[in-house]
Amino acid sequence: MRLLSSAWFRSNPIYGYGLAICAWLTAFGVRMALADWFPPGFPYLTFFPAVVVATYFAGLKPAVLTAVLSGLSAWWFWIGAPGFDWSLATGMALAFYVFVVAVDIFFIIGMNSATDNLRREVARNAALAESRDLLLKEVQHRVSNNIQVVSSLLRLEAGMSKDPAARRALSEASARTAMIANVQRSLLDADGAAAPFDDLARRLVCDALNAAGRTDVTVVVEDARHALTAEEATPVVLILLECVNNALEHAFPGRPGRIDVRLYEEGPERRLEVRDDGDGPPPNFDPAKGGSLGLRIVLGLAEQLHGRFSIIDAGPGALCVLSYPRTPEH
Template identity: 50%
Template sequence: MRGKIKANPAARYGLAILIAGLGFLLRLGLDGFFPPGFPYLTFFPAVVVCAYFLGLRPAILCATLCGLAAWYFFIPPARVFNFGFPVALALGFYVFVVAVDIFFIDGMRQALDQLRGERERYRALAESRDLLYRELHHRVSNNLQVAGALLRLQGQGVMDADARHVLDQAGARIEVIAKIQRELHNAVGEPAPFRVFAEALLASAAAAAGARVNLTLEGGDEPLHPDQATPVTLVMLESFNNALEHGFGDGGEGRVRVSLDQGGLTHVLSVANDGAAPPTGFDPARSKSLGLRIVRAMAQQLGGRFEMAREDGWTVCRLSYAPRRD
């Protein structure tokens, strides 16, 4: 409302005259109740209201009209513009008080308007930043997906089966990273809790493998640190895919439990499946499997430790790492 009034100078001055008139009528109506010596009692609030809502010049107009009304009607001798020393002193006091009121109130009003403008500017910048951030993630994800698809397409033209398999695996993993980039943040660009995007990624991986998996997710209620999100998620997906391929076999079914304990000084990611056990003497630290080599590289990047063990009929892949707080 104040913005609309401010945009119309004629309305501002008209309201200043109206407020001065209301102050005069109120003072006139209460004249019989006030003792002598209070000619400005209703005029000071009128000036304050004008200064706050209408601005500097309308407040000066209101103060001038109120001062003249008080001088003529309420400063003895009434109904005459007398200018003796007592009158000059009373008028001087009035001018001083309204000048201080107008100065501070108008200054405060300008500061509030400036603050409001800064907030609007920062809000617009924040919206622009969020839009650019979401667009950046979208483009990165799309570009990674294109790169993965190109690798797979290139592999189709390779005669060597091993080379074709390597290119196909590389393309698939690049596409997985693209999915991670897409799922790490919600629709407004804020980091999503781990279990939210983990559930979507694992369901997609199970569907792609044609496996019937009874999946249980535990913990992971907080977002991952941006620098740790991709390696932690890759370890989870590689461990999950390992369970689908080696634990359940093609088109197999079973149970998988994924948990992320984010309490304490060390975070622990566990991916457990009730499928077939690893071969006797199997050592994940010496395996030449591309998936396990990726897992070890990601654990090293995190400064953590990766382990695989058989526990109570479950094959458990466990990643321990120190979380980043910055």
């Protein structure tokens, strides 16, 4: 309300001077009406608020006009005998009035100036932040598109390859690259800021199930509103998807199953657990000694997070656990 009123009165000098005259007339009318009620020695009592109002809303020059009109009115009617009294006491009263209104005007004008500067700075910072966010979104959009192009090229090479092993390796690389593109796109939808794990996991796991054509497997993602930073999201989600794909391939060979996904915090660490009710890992299985590319990728991503990855026999099924330290952003 203050911003709109002050801008309206300051946009045209006529409005400002009109407010100044109205404030003076109101103060003069109130002082005249209460003249019999006021004891001697209060000639300016109703005029000080008029000067403050004119200064606050209309600015310096209308405030000076209000102060001058108010001072002359008080001098003529309520300081000494009616008329302009030139005694020493009158001079001291007028000097006191000039000092008080000058201080009021000085501080109110300074406050308004500081407020206007602050408002302009806030608007400038908001514009810079919006520009930065748009630039970040554009960069992330281009990155995800470029990764998607790489995935498409790998898929094309896989289709043209005559070597079954090379075709499978290229197809897996294409699928993993597409996962990274999906993660980047999901972060883009979250304005490039921290993304809630459960929303991100449900969306990407659903895509993985559809890509595998497995409608007989149920994946349950436990509610976890823990925020994943941009640096954390890609390795965590890729590890999750590798665990899910590993379960689809080895835990449920042609039969229905269930996969439970959980992310929680335990002391200074975060733990990602992916549990299935399938056949379970071989006895004394060590992921570090496994020969599959997927496990090597998972171990590399866990090392990137400065964490640990293990696969435990859950009887029935397997439990994949990723533990990594929490960051200051958490």
